[in-house]
Amino acid sequence: MTLARRCLLLALLGTALPALAAPLSEADLRAQAERFVAQQYAAPGSRVEVKSEALDPRLHVADCAVPLAASLPGGLRMTPRLSVVMRCPVADGWTLRVPVTLKVWRQVLVANRPLIRGDGIVATDVHAEERDVTRLPYGYVASLDQVAERSLSRPVASGNVLTPGALGGRQTVRAGDHVQLLAELDGIAVRAEGVALGSGDSGARLRVRNGSSGRVVDAIVRGPGVVVALP
CATH class of the missing domain: 2.30.30.760 (SH3 type barrels.)
Incomplete structure (x- = not known):
C-alpha cells in the first residue's frame, strides 16, 4: 500500500495520522554523532573536542520516524579517530558509520627535569599541564596521589608525560628515614x-x-x- 492510500484510509477511519519525521540531512546526522561522542567522554576537568568528517556524497539517508541510536563499536577507548555507528532502530532500518576526530584535554603530570630509574617523585619534580590524552597511548598520571611513595622503574625525560608504566613499586627508602x-x-x-x-x-x-x-x-x-x- 502506498503512503498516499494509507493516509487516505486512516483519514476515512478517523484515526490520527502518525507524525512524519523531517528529512534527515547530513548536517543533522553529523551533529547527532558529535553530541553523542562528546557526552561519552565528558568528565570534570576535561575539555572535549569532536569533529565529524564529511560523508560520501553519493549516500542518501532515508528519514527515520524515531530517534536515532548511536554507539561506539570499540567501546570508550580514547583514540584520535573514531567511527560512530548511527542506526535507525526500526524494522528494516538503516545503519551507517560517521567518522569523527576526537580530542580530550586533561591535566597530566609532566617531568620538570630528567628523572632517573629508582627516583621517588616529589612535587618539585613535576608540574600539571593540559594535554590531549587521546594521543597518550601509554596512559598518564593525573595527580601526585597516584605516585605517593612510588619510585620510577624507568627514566623519564624532561618535558615528558609521566605514565603508569614508568612507576615501580613502593620506595624502599624515603627521605628522612x-x-x-x-x-x-x-x-x-x-x-x-x-x-x-x-x-x-x-x-x-x-x-x-x-x-x-x-x-x-x-x-x-x-x-x-x-x-x-x-x-
Whole structure:
C-alpha cells in the first residue's frame, strides 16, 4: 500500500495520522554523532573536542520516524579517530558509520627535569599541564596521589608525560628515614647509622648524612633501610 492510500484510509477511519519525521540531512546526522561522542567522554576537568568528517556524497539517508541510536563499536577507548555507528532502530532500518576526530584535554603530570630509574617523585619534580590524552597511548598520571611513595622503574625525560608504566613499586627508602650506611672496600664492610636525604627504590642513587660525622655522601639503595656508600 502506498503512503498516499494509507493516509487516505486512516483519514476515512478517523484515526490520527502518525507524525512524519523531517528529512534527515547530513548536517543533522553529523551533529547527532558529535553530541553523542562528546557526552561519552565528558568528565570534570576535561575539555572535549569532536569533529565529524564529511560523508560520501553519493549516500542518501532515508528519514527515520524515531530517534536515532548511536554507539561506539570499540567501546570508550580514547583514540584520535573514531567511527560512530548511527542506526535507525526500526524494522528494516538503516545503519551507517560517521567518522569523527576526537580530542580530550586533561591535566597530566609532566617531568620538570630528567628523572632517573629508582627516583621517588616529589612535587618539585613535576608540574600539571593540559594535554590531549587521546594521543597518550601509554596512559598518564593525573595527580601526585597516584605516585605517593612510588619510585620510577624507568627514566623519564624532561618535558615528558609521566605514565603508569614508568612507576615501580613502593620506595624502599624515603627521605628522612634512618638507614644503615655501608662502606665497602677490598672486601671489608664498615657500617654506620645515617639519615636518607632522598627517596628511592633498590638501585636508586641518593644522598645520605652520616649520623656520626655529619658528612653527606652519595649512596646506592641496596634494600629496605640499607644503602651502600659510593667511592
